[in-house]
Each structure stands twice: as C-alpha cells, then as structure tokens.
Amino acid sequence: MLLDTASLYFRAYYGVPDSVKAPDGTPVNAVRGLLDFIARLVQDHRPDDLVACMDADWRPHWRVALIPSYKAHRVAVETPEGPDEEEVPDTLSPQVPIIEDVLDALGIARVGVAGYEADDVIGALAARAAGPVDIVTGDRDLYQLIDDARRVRVLYPLKGVGTLQVADEVWLRGKYGVGGAGYADLALLRGDPSDGLPGVSGIGEKTAAKLLDAYGDLAGILAAVADPASKLTPAQRKRLDEARDYLAVAPKVVRVARDVPLPAFEPALPREPSDPAALGELAGQWGLGGSLRRLLDTLKA
Structure with missing residues (x-):
C-alpha cells in the first residue's frame, strides 16, 4: 500500500476540526486525522507493506523548466536555489514535521527523494513491486498507474478513507474512456x-x-x-x-517519473513501534491520544 501522504493529510486537515489541539494549543487535526486514516486503511485492507510517500519537492524545477505555469498559482515563495515553498494553511505547515516524526517513531516507512514529487516515488515503487499494489490518493493524476495486468489499482477517498472508490481499468474505462x-x-x-x-x-x-x-x-x-x-x-x-x-x-x-533513485528502506508494516520512547514523548507533547492508540492497536492486531 502506497500512501500519497500530502493528499491524505490535506484531507485530514480539512476533515477534522481545528479545535483538535495539543496541550500547548497547537492544532494537531491533520496529525490525528492522518493517524486515524492509516488505522482504518490497515484495518480494512491488511497490507503487508505500507509506504508513506512524501513530496521532497512538490514543484520540481525540471518540470517548471518545461512548463513554467506548472503549479505556479500555488507558490507562496519562489526559491531559485531550492524547492519553492507551497502555499499551505498557516495551521497545517507546523503539523507536517510532527507527522514525519510520528511516522518515523512508529516505524512506518517514509520515502521522499530530492527533486521529485510523491507521485514520482509512488510511480517508481509501483513499477518495481512484484505483488499487487494499492495506491491511496485523492489525486486523479495517479490514475495513469492503474494496471490490471500488474494488479495496480487506486483507492480514491470519497468520504474519509472509510468510503473509497476502487479504481481499476474497468472502472477507469467506464469513467474516462481510457485505460x-x-x-x-x-x-x-x-x-x-x-x-x-x-x-x-x-x-x-x-x-x-x-x-x-x-x-x-x-x-x-x-x-x-x-x-x-x-x-x-x-x-x-x-x-x-x-x-x-x-x-x-x-x-x-x-507522466510520473519511474526512474527515481529510491533510498534503501524497510517497507514492512510494523507490529510494534520502532522507537517506543520517542513515540511516547510525541504522544504526550502533541496530545495524540485515541488516534495513536487506535493505530497501535490496529498494527498489533
């Protein structure tokens, strides 16, 4: 199972009230919402491997060089020597590092590659996978990876992740007329x-x-x-x-890049957190409460 992580935490941010806060008052609605999403996905689909794919560069310069208008309306700050900064709600951007720390402490693989979007990481992983692949995303661009022969499909959230559109080639042809x-x-x-x-x-x-x-x-x-x-x-x-x-x-x-230089990582879904002490500190600092407990219980099961 490959997660388009930013797509999911954006959905969590807008789907969970911003009144959900840490003890210090910091909103953690995206963090807790994403943890609940992952728990539900694991519970419903029982993946062997799970990878949280990240945008190391949400607007790669090599794409912008070809089409300058690419995502231009979403740029908050242009940085010629590094990735442009995306316009993100003020109360969401501080939650992204928390999400990354929690995933790392849980031992859930988190993969991003400099110069590439999460879509590219997903494309590269899907191309290399031997078994069936479920891609969880709210981004229609990734429909291009659907391949019935290789058992690659997209799970598109309709309402949270409890109601998903299972997009395979039969559905795709019926909806868009193409595979x-x-x-x-x-x-x-x-x-x-x-x-x-x-x-x-x-x-x-x-x-x-x-x-x-x-x-x-x-x-x-x-x-x-x-x-x-x-x-x-x-x-x-x-x-x-x-x-x-x-x-x-x-x-x-x-088209997603499939020749991404992926780092070494362990994709297997963990049963226990890889760093319980760090996870305990994060849980206390950010008030992750029931969302984290539900995910831990689901992983153990």
Missing part, C-alpha cells in the same frame, strides 16, 4: 487548472478520450494531424497543430 496507460495523455490534452496545465484549447475530456480511442495515443494523434486523410475535423487539426510546442514537453511533465 491507465492512456490517462496521462488524456490529462495533458484536457489540461488541469489545479496543476497549471493549459491543455489544448477546445479539447475537453470527452474529445480527448475520443481522439485516443481513434488514434491510440498522443503520438498517433499527432501523426493524424500531419495526415491529410485522417478524420480530424479542421478545428481539431488546427488546435492540435498550434499546441505542438506544448505537446512536445507535456508528457514529461504529466
């Missing part, structure tokens, strides 16, 4: 304002799906643009031709 391999091409043609991806003017989701059904993939669509005998409408041909510069770089931006 996992085609989803990235659909996304880059359609565009995504939330990620600052312009897409191709006049090509929405349904049109993109029809083009991919007719021509197979982005390369096939571009070949059709150059083929006077293809059945593209004049407007589609014009818009796709005008978007060639964007379409030349968008695949590298939209």
